[in-house]
Structure formats: structure tokens, C-alpha cells
Amino acid sequence: MSFEPILTKYRHEKDSHTIDFYRGHGGYEQAKKAIHDWAPDDLIEEVKKSNLRGRGGAGFPTGVKWSFVPKQTDKPKYLAVNADESEPGTFKDRVIMETDPHLLLEGIMISCWAVGINTAYIYIRGEMVHGYNQLVSACKEAYAAGFLGKGIFGSDFELDVTVHRGAGAYICGEETGMLTSLEGERGQPKLKPPFPAIEGLFGCPTVVNNVETLANLPFILEKGADHFRSIGPEKSPGPKLFCVSGHVEKPGTYELPMGVNLLTLINEHCGGVWKGRKLKAVIPGGSSAHVLHADECDVNMDIESLAAGGSMLGSAGVIVMDETTDMVDALLNIMKFYHHESCGQCTPCREGTGWLEKIVHRLHQGRGRKEDLDVVFDVCDRMIGKTICVLADAAAFPAMSFIDKFRDEFLAKCTNSDRSTAQATSGAGGVNV
Amino acid sequence: MSDSGAGMVSWVLNGDPVESPAGMTILEAAKAHGAELPHFCYHPGLSIAGNCRICLVETNRSPKPAISCSERISDGLEVQTHSEKAVEAREGVMEFQLINHPLDCPVCDKAGECTLQDYSFDHGPDESRFVEKKNIRHTKDLGPTIKIWGNRCIVCTRCIRFCDEISGTGELCVVARGDRSVVDVFPGIPIDNPLAGNVVDICPVGALISKDFMFQSRVWNNEHTETVCGGCARGCNVTVETNEGFVKRLMPRENTDVNDWWMCDFGRYGWRYAHDDRRVSVPRRGAEAVETELEAHRDLGELVRGAWGGSKKVAIVVDPFLTCEEAHLVGRVAAGTGATVGGWLPPSGDELTFPGKFKISGEKCPNRRGVEAVLGQEVFGSQAKAVESMLNSGGVDLVIVFAGFPNADCPDALASAVGKATARVAFTLFDGAWSEAADLVLPSASVFEKEGTYVNEDGRLQRVRSKDRPGDAQLAQPGLHSASISSPWVTSELVALQRALVHVGDAERSLSAAGVFRQLADSNEHFKGQSHRGIPATGVPLGGLAPAGVGEGSES
Numbered sequence: 001m002s003f004e005p006i007l008t009k010y011r012h013e014k015d016s017h018t019i020d021f022y023r024g025h026g027g028y029e030q031a032k033k034a035i036h037d038w039a040p041d042d043l044i045e046e047v048k049k050s051n052l053r054g055r056g057g058a059g060f061p062t063g064v065k066w067s068f069v070p071k072q073t074d075k076p077k078y079l080a081v082n083a084d085e086s087e088p089g090t091f092k093d094r095v096i097m098e099t100d101p102h103l104l105l106e107g108i109m110i111s112c113w114a115v116g117i118n119t120a121y122i123y124i125r126g127e128m129v130h131g132y133n134q135l136v137s138a139c140k141e142a143y144a145a146g147f148l149g150k151g152i153f154g155s156d157f158e159l160d161v162t163v164h165r166g167a168g169a170y171i172c173g174e175e176t177g178m179l180t181s182l183e184g185e186r187g188q189p190k191l192k193p194p195f196p197a198i199e200g201l202f203g204c205p206t207v208v209n210n211v212e213t214l215a216n217l218p219f220i221l222e223k224g225a226d227h228f229r230s231i232g233p234e235k236s237p238g239p240k241l242f243c244v245s246g247h248v249e250k251p252g253t254y255e256l257p258m259g260v261n262l263l264t265l266i267n268e269h270c271g272g273v274w275k276g277r278k279l280k281a282v283i284p285g286g287s288s289a290h291v292l293h294a295d296e297c298d299v300n301m302d303i304e305s306l307a308a309g310g311s312m313l314g315s316a317g318v319i320v321m322d323e324t325t326d327m328v329d330a331l332l333n334i335m336k337f338y339h340h341e342s343c344g345q346c347t348p349c350r351e352g353t354g355w356l357e358k359i360v361h362r363l364h365q366g367r368g369r370k371e372d373l374d375v376v377f378d379v380c381d382r383m384i385g386k387t388i389c390v391l392a393d394a395a396a397f398p399a400m401s402f403i404d405k406f407r408d409e410f411l412a413k414c415t416n417s418d419r420s421t422a423q424a425t426s427g428a429g430g431v432n433v
Numbered sequence: 434m435s436d437s438g439a440g441m442v443s444w445v446l447n448g449d450p451v452e453s454p455a456g457m458t459i460l461e462a463a464k465a466h467g468a469e470l471p472h473f474c475y476h477p478g479l480s481i482a483g484n485c486r487i488c489l490v491e492t493n494r495s496p497k498p499a500i501s502c503s504e505r506i507s508d509g510l511e512v513q514t515h516s517e518k519a520v521e522a523r524e525g526v527m528e529f530q531l532i533n534h535p536l537d538c539p540v541c542d543k544a545g546e547c548t549l550q551d552y553s554f555d556h557g558p559d560e561s562r563f564v565e566k567k568n569i570r571h572t573k574d575l576g577p578t579i580k581i582w583g584n585r586c587i588v589c590t591r592c593i594r595f596c597d598e599i600s601g602t603g604e605l606c607v608v609a610r611g612d613r614s615v616v617d618v619f620p621g622i623p624i625d626n627p628l629a630g631n632v633v634d635i636c637p638v639g640a641l642i643s644k645d646f647m648f649q650s651r652v653w654n655n656e657h658t659e660t661v662c663g664g665c666a667r668g669c670n671v672t673v674e675t676n677e678g679f680v681k682r683l684m685p686r687e688n689t690d691v692n693d694w695w696m697c698d699f700g701r702y703g704w705r706y707a708h709d710d711r712r713v714s715v716p717r718r719g720a721e722a723v724e725t726e727l728e729a730h731r732d733l734g735e736l737v738r739g740a741w742g743g744s745k746k747v748a749i750v751v752d753p754f755l756t757c758e759e760a761h762l763v764g765r766v767a768a769g770t771g772a773t774v775g776g777w778l779p780p781s782g783d784e785l786t787f788p789g790k791f792k793i794s795g796e797k798c799p800n801r802r803g804v805e806a807v808l809g810q811e812v813f814g815s816q817a818k819a820v821e822s823m824l825n826s827g828g829v830d831l832v833i834v835f836a837g838f839p840n841a842d843c844p845d846a847l848a849s850a851v852g853k854a855t856a857r858v859a860f861t862l863f864d865g866a867w868s869e870a871a872d873l874v875l876p877s878a879s880v881f882e883k884e885g886t887y888v889n890e891d892g893r894l895q896r897v898r899s900k901d902r903p904g905d906a907q908l909a910q911p912g913l914h915s916a917s918i919s920s921p922w923v924t925s926e927l928v929a930l931q932r933a934l935v936h937v938g939d940a941e942r943s944l945s946a947a948g949v950f951r952q953l954a955d956s957n958e959h960f961k962g963q964s965h966r967g968i969p970a971t972g973v974p975l976g977g978l979a980p981a982g983v984g985e986g987s988e989s
Contacts, residue, residue, distance in 0.1 A: 186606070191482075191483045341610070344609070347484070347485055347529045347587070350612050386489060386525065
């Protein structure tokens with residue numbers, strides 16, 4: 001059965017980003033329906049029923065997250081839209097924001113109505129200049145049309161949306177890191193509890209949702225929770241954007257039902273591994289996920305199946321590597337990223353990410369020692385689960401899985417046995433000022 | 434569990450059921466039960482950051498280890514501080530802390546009082562597995578008094594939180610990310626606030642260094658004296674650290690009723706006057722040094738004896754740096770000679786209150802309230818005026834001036850008035866108009882050389898102590914001349930006044946400060962029931978005096 005895209009239906013249409021186009025294709029009708037016909041609590045129940053799970057990476061049920069926000073509170077409530085899409089290999093929110101920004105705005109309106117929020121912030125990754133421009137002009141159009149601001153659709157509901165650009169830090173995609181950054185502080189994660197739903201932005205109850213998550217809401221309202229659940233597997237249903245990059249013939253963002261088989265995705269939708277080469281490995285959910293060996297790639301792309309397969313769906317950033325890939329090189333690339341992006345707050349992550357990069361760098365240069373691989377595992381062990389946020393885990397997972405699954409390639413780089421030689425020739429990191 | 438009282442939580446610490454007040458963190462509650470957990474970023478006076486991760490413990494609440502500084506206790510919580518998981522987590526953090534640390538303890542001022550050293554000893558690895566090059570971070574001045582050795586920084590952010598929450602000045606921040614991150618100031622804005630010195634104290638490693646103390650002494654050679662600061666009427670609790678008789682630095686001492694964990698830079702760096710070359714250290718008759726101190730004290734005694742019984746017109750000018758004990762002795766001299774006693778205060782400064790509630794008093798002397806409690810509420814008010822007009826009208830036979838001011842001049846009018854008396858005695862720290870006019874000049878003791886008690890602006894009685902306890906040592910060997918021994922300390926007013934009273938015959942022998950205090954407690958209602966030994970390290974509110982200002986406030 002062929003699947004009709006839902007979230008990216010109009011991405012290739014001309015002017016799909018304008019309000020006229022959007023309204024011409026039934027846009028804002030669901031937000032209007034929500035405000036006129038749906039009691040907020042019923043709406044939350046409907047989203048719970050749909051079992052829509054967060055598309056940012058953690059896969060937390062959206063309706064449940066909303067229900068954590070206190071109903072009675074003196075404080076204002078906020079929606080913070082996580083559009084800081086920075087996970088290597090991920091470019092799905094960007095497509096929505098660039099080609100269909102009003103879909104996001106409508107999703108924002110529905111979620112704000114459900115939770116009783118009057119102020120929403122969209123925290124967009126600073127590098128996405130086009131997406132930012134599209135969003136800003138979409139907001140202007142929506143304000144002009146009376147869909148944002150006061151008295152929306154003749155009700156007394158009001159909603160303000162502010163688009164805020166990040167300044168280039170991966171860690172600001174972590175929800176509490178994003179909130180501190182929005183508050184004007186150095187973007188670094190906060191201790192939980194308190195969770196954002198209780199004490200988030202500016203100390204007020206805050207819902208943090210991913211762009212793709214919110215973009216699903218108009219569809220859920222239009223067709224009903226039951227229909228939504230009929231798409232994809234029972235436990236993580238709905239349409240899903242998969243970002244495929246690396247050694248495939250046709251890389252790009254593909255909208256498919258959740259649970260599509262990874263090999264189907266690569267071979268049928270993306271035209272297979274490029275240049276007729278063989279598949280070596282796939283990172284299925286952004287660089288933080290465990291790498292899958294080619295043998296393990298017959299797996300369905302949904303939260304449960306990938307967890308059972310020893311990795312995770314994460315942000316659905318699928319990075320495909322062909323047989324010519326140097327896995328040490330690939331890991332070094334990832335380690336450099338996490339070393340560069342660790343905020344430096346927690347000791348295990350601050351020191352561990354740097355240490356890992358230095359070791360892998362040395363291996364890459366052919367100056368490794370056999371015991372280095374054990375040290376890597378030990379360092380990863382000492383990082384996982386010991387920090388405020390999961391960046392340490394995200395750095396440790398690829399390091400462990402790469403070495404675990406491609407140990408021979410790493411061992412081939414371990415030619416040094418002498419500690420002093422390793423030390424004398426180590427150039428990794430060196431002086432960082 | 435069932436018998437836990439209101440507000441108490443029953444939990445299990447290393448297998449032992451214990452109870453603690455609700456709302457406490459694991460770290461605080463465990464400490465109260467004798468299990469000290471290591472911590473770098475946690476400080477009782479600051480908000481919780483939870484970033485150093487050294488305080489990880491195993492709990493039954495989560496598969497991940499929990500940070501005890503932020504996790505609160507609850508009924509049924511089970512905490513393991515020494516399980517395999519907890520130990521492994523702690524050792525892991527310790528190894529991470531040390532990989533990029535320069536391990537330059539031999540040249541680091543923090544060595545000996547460094548938590549990184551202590552915890553490395555307890556939880557650190559024997560040998561480093563880190564064979565890579567260490568990171569280099571900046572070493573630079575952050576302000577006029579503070580320097581940072583970035584390589585030593587563990588980015589615990591205590592200093593940053595201090596500047597944000599306590600001083601409210603926010604000069605410090607973390608720059609860069611990951612293992613490049615280090616504490617810095619914003620460009621062109623140095624850390625230069627009145628509480629800046631505290632960031633050095635709370636730095637758990639040797640990253641922030643006080644330029645005043647840099648390379649001055651190894652901390653384990655310092656001798657510690659618990660006393661109070663004499664800089665203002667706040668009476669911050671401090672520890673004076675001395676080495677071979679010289680003050681090396683002042684450190685705040687925890688007292689949540691007065692100064693919490695902090696002290697101001699005026700007090701902290703305000704000790705240099707005590708070792709100033711220009712200080713009056715030898716007694717003089719006019720310009721000529723007296724050979725022994727005993728001789729000078731006999732001179733004083735002779736003058737007092739001449740006036741004993743009320744036959745002469747005597748005026749005594751006191752200062753608010755005298756201890757309560759010294760003021761009591763002044764009172765005895767005044768009673769015997771019928772003297773009029775008045776005093777002057779140093780010029781008042783700005784009163785500063787910081788967001789963290791720390792306060793610097795505008796009254797730049799430590800014991801106005803104590804001297805008033807002993808010599809009368811008007812001693813610095815109407816009595817001072819009385820003394821001045823008495824001196825100006827002439828015919829005063831003997832005037833004794835106490836001018837223990839570290840950095841204030843006496844009013845000119847008073848100095849010229851003093852010159853009009855027939856016999857003039859001045860106790861002073863530095864020479865000034867009053868001592869130039871004096872026939873007999875005696876050295877005043879600085880706050881670092883005094884033994885006794887001060888009463889702060891809140892009416893809190895606190896002990897002042899001196900490392901060398903000149904009072905006691907010299908009382909024990911009355912033949913010694915302080916100038917002839919190598920100690921740089923001078924003999925305090927406490928000794929001089931008692932020797933004079935012994936000379937007069939009013940006292941049998943000289944007593945220690947505690948002995949004089951006993952007389953004071955017997956004779957003064959404010960001090961009734963108190964004794965030196967009974968005063969806790971953090972002082973005690975004095976009956977009828979604390980809290981300050983209530984009387985004045987209710988009148989208006």
C-alpha cells in the first residue's frame with residue numbers, strides 16, 4: 001500500500017509556505033475547530049489516545065507530557081518549540097519550517113489551546129536562516145490574518161508566538177539547555193527535577209515539543225486519534241520523517257509510516273547504497289544512536305523495534321555507510337563533534353568527551369595501544385548515566401558500539417604497545433585555548 | 434517508619450534506618466548522621482549546581498546514581514554511599530577531574546587545603562591512564578586582588594554563583610565549552626567588588642588565587658587564631674592565620690548569625706597596618722624612647738596615683754577599639770581618679786547590604802556598643818562633648834588618650850584641646866597630633882594583639898583573640914620587656930592599665946582578660962552570667978543589648 005505524505009504533502013508545491021496556499025488547502029481549519037469545539041481537557045485526552053510520541057528523540061507521549069502541566073497556577077504557562085535540530089544526520093524539522101511553516105503554527109495553536117498557553121517561543125537553530133525567515137514571515141501573515149494575537153477565531157483565546165534564533169550550540173537542543181538559552185543565560189542543561197512542565201521557562205510551567213510532533217496535531221484533529229493510530233505500529237504510530245544521508249543514491253527527507261523497514265527505506269526509497277557498493281553500517285537515529293552492523297539492518301524503524309535491535313530511533317537521522325568507510329575515521333568525526341559540543345558543566349562529560357576524542361585521534365593516526373580500547377570502554381562506562389543531561393551518553397554510545405562492532409578495524413590501528421611512545425607522539429587535542 | 438514525627442523523614446543510610454528533617458538533601462542529612470560525602474560544587478551558602486558529580490550515591494529510587502547535593506530525602510529512601518556502584522561512580526569522577534589537572538601542588542597556594550588533593554587521596558587513582566596531552570587554559574588577572582590559574586579550574590561555578598547570588602555583582606562567567614571551559618571575567622570588567630576575596634576561599638582548588646596571599650606561606654605552616662574582624666561594627670567571625678608572628682591572611686569563619694561564610698575585602702586585606710613600620714611600638718617620654726615597657730607603665734601608674742582620690746582634674750578619651758575588658762579597666766581608673774570619660778568614633782563610612790544578606794556596617798570600629806555598655810551610653814555622645822569643653826576651658830591636670838585607630842585621625846579640635854592639659858598620656862597605634870603633644874606615649878595594640886571581647890552592632894558578645902596572647906604571656910613574666918623579645922607584637926592596653934592599677938595599689942596583681950571579664954560580669958548587668966569560657970565560638974547575644982536599634986526605632 002502506498003503511503004500518502006501527510007506532513008510534507010505540499011513541500012514541492014510553489015508558495016507552499018504562504019498563508020494563502022495553506023488556507024487554500026484546508027489550513028487553520030483544525031485550529032479553529034479546536035478552539036470552537038474542543039474542551040482543552042478533551043483535546044489532551046484525544047492526543048493521549050492517538051499515542052503521538054515526541055519526535056525530538058526521546059519519544060515521550062505528547063498528551064501525557066501536556067497533562068503534567070498544572071491546571072491551576074498563578075504563573076503564566078509557556079510552550080517552547082524545539083526547532084534547534086542539531087543532531088548530526090537530522091534535517092526533518094527544517095523541511096517543515098522551510099516549506100510549510102503554517103503547519104507548525106497551527107500545531108502550536110492547537111497545543112496552546114489544549115494546555116492553556118498564551119505565549120509560545122520557537123527556538124530555531126541559528127544556522128537555519130531560511131527556515132527562520134520563513135517562520136517570521138509566516139508569523140506576520142498569521143498575525144495579520146488574526147490567527148495569532150488577541151481574540152483568535154472570535155474567541156477570547158490569545159496567543160503570541162516569538163521566533164528566537166539559537167547561537168550555534170548543539171546542547172541548546174536539549175530541552176532544559178534550550179530553556180536556559182531562551183532565558184538569556186549560557187545554554188546549558190538544568191537539574192531535573194523540577195521538570196519543565198512544573199518549573200521551566202522563567203520558572204513557569206512549560207511544554208517543550210518538537211516541531212515535527214506539533215506538525216502532527218492538525219492531522220490528528222482532522223482524522224481523529226483512531227485513524228492516526230492505524231498508521232504504523234501500535235506503540236509508536238503515525239507518519240514519520242526519516243532523514244537519510246551518507247552513502248545512498250538519493251539522500252533526503254522521506255515521510256513514511258513509522259515502522260518502515262530500514263532496508264526498505266534504504267533500497268527502495270533511497271535507491272540503495274551508492275555506486276553499487278555494499279552496505280557496511282547504519283546509524284539509525286542520529287549520531288547519538290548505537291551504530292548498526294549491516295547484518296543488523298533488517299529492522300523496523302520505530303521506537304520499540306530499534307530499542308530491541310540495540311539502538312534507538314532517536315531523531316530518525318539515518319546515516320548510511322558503505323563498505324569503503326573507515327570506521328575509525330567515522331568515529332573520530334563523531335567524537336570531535338561531542339567534544340566540541342559538550343557544554344562542560346558536568347565533570348564526566350566535560351573531561352570524558354575530550355579524552356575519547358584524544359584516544360580515537362591517536363588510534364586514527366596509527367598510534368594506538370591495545371589497552372586503549374579497554375580505556376575507551378571504561379571511560380564510556382564512567383560517563384553513562386552520571387551527568388545532568390544525556391550528552392555524555394550520546395557520546396559514549398557510538399564510541400562503544402563502533403569499537404564493539406568493528407573491533408578488528410580498531411585493533412588494526414593499535415600498533416603501539418609502549419606507553420611512553422604513545423605519550424611522546426600524541427598530538428591529539430594538544431593545546432586548546 | 435511509622436513512628437516518624439511530624440516533619441521527619443525515615444530513610445536508610447548504608448543499611449541503617451535513620452530519621453532526618455524533611456526537605457534536607459541526602460548530602461546534608463548524611464552529614465548530620467556522620468557520613469561526610471565528597472563535594473566540589475556544593476556550598477551551603479550557594480544555590481545547587483549539581484555539576485561536579487563527585488557526590489554520586491546509589492539509591493533505590495533510580496537505576497542511575499543520584500547526586501546527593503540535590504536529591505532530597507523522602508520516606509523509604511535507601512542510600513548507599515559505599516556500594517560498588519557509588520564507589521565506581523566517585524572514582525570515575527575523580528579520574529576525570531585529574532586528567533587535565535596540572536598536578537602542580539608543589540607550587541600551588543591551595544595545596545594543603547585543597548579538596549581536590551583530599552579527595553584524590555580518598556577516591557583518586559594511584560596511576561593515571563591518561564597518556565594524552567593535557568589541555569592548557571588561561572592564567573591571568575581577573576581583578577586587582579584575584580588571579581586565575583585556569584589549568585587548575587574544575588568549573589564547579591561556586592565563584593560564579595557567589596558573584597551572582599551573594600555579592601550580586603555577577604562579574605564572573607564560564608567561557609568556552611567542554612574541557613576548554615574556564616572561569617573568566619567579561620572583557621574590561623574586572624572582578625572588583627567588596628566581597629571579591631570570598632571567591633578565593635570557596636574555590637575548592639587552586640584556580641582562584643588571592644594576589645595578597647600568593648606565594649606568601651604554605652598553609653600548613655600557618656597558625657590559626659579564631660577571632661573577630663575589627664574593621665567595622667559587624668564583627669565578622671574570622672580566622673587569623675599567622676606564620677612566625679606575622680599575619681599572613683584572614684579567612685572568614687562560619688557564623689550564620691553574623692557573616693554566614695563570608696567577609697568583606699576591607700576586613701580581609703585590612704591587616705597590613707598591624708605590621709606597618711610607622712607603628713608606635715616602643716613607649717616614649719616625649720621624643721625619647723623609654724628603656725623598658727615596665728618603666729613606662731610605672732610612669733603611667735605614677736601619674737594615676739598622683740590623681741587618685743579625686744584631688745586632680747582628670748579627663749580620659751577612649752576609642753571604640755578598646756575591648757570590653759580594657760574599657761572596664763578605664764572605668765576603674767576613672768572611678769579612682771574621678772575622671773570624666775568621653776570618646777570619639779572614626780568617621781562613618783557607607784553601610785552596604787548585599788543581595789546575599791551580607792552586610793558591611795557603616796560604623797568603622799568594632800566595639801562602640803561594648804564600650805558604651807561598660808562606660809555608659811553617652812560615652813561617645815554628650816560625655817565626649819563634656820570632655821572636650823573641659824579640656825578647652827583649661828586647668829586639666831591629667832589627660833589619658835586612647836587612639837587605637839588603624840587609619841583615622843582624631844578631630845583637630847580635640848588634638849589641640851589635649852595639648853592644653855598639664856600631663857598628657859597617649860596610647861596610640863600611629864603618631865598624630867595627639868601623640869606629638871603627649872608627655873608619655875604608649876603603643877596601642879591592634880585587634881590582632883588583643884585578648885578580650887567585642888560587642889558588635891547587633892549586641893552580640895564575641896571573643897577577640899591573639900595568637901601570641903600578649904596579655905597572658907607577659908602577665909606570667911612581668912619582668913619581660915616586649916621590645917626586647919623578637920615578637921613583633923606590642924603589649925596591649927589591658928596590661929598597661931592593670932600595671933598602673935597595681936602601682937596605685939587598687940589591684941593586687943594583674944589578671945588575664947578572662948579574669949578582668951569576670952570582674953566586669955560581676956559589676957555590669959549587661960555582662961551578668963557571662964564568662965570567657967562560656968562564650969561560644971560564634972558569640973552570644975548580650976542581654977539588654979541585642980538586637981540593636983530596637984530602642985531607637987520604636988521611639989520614632
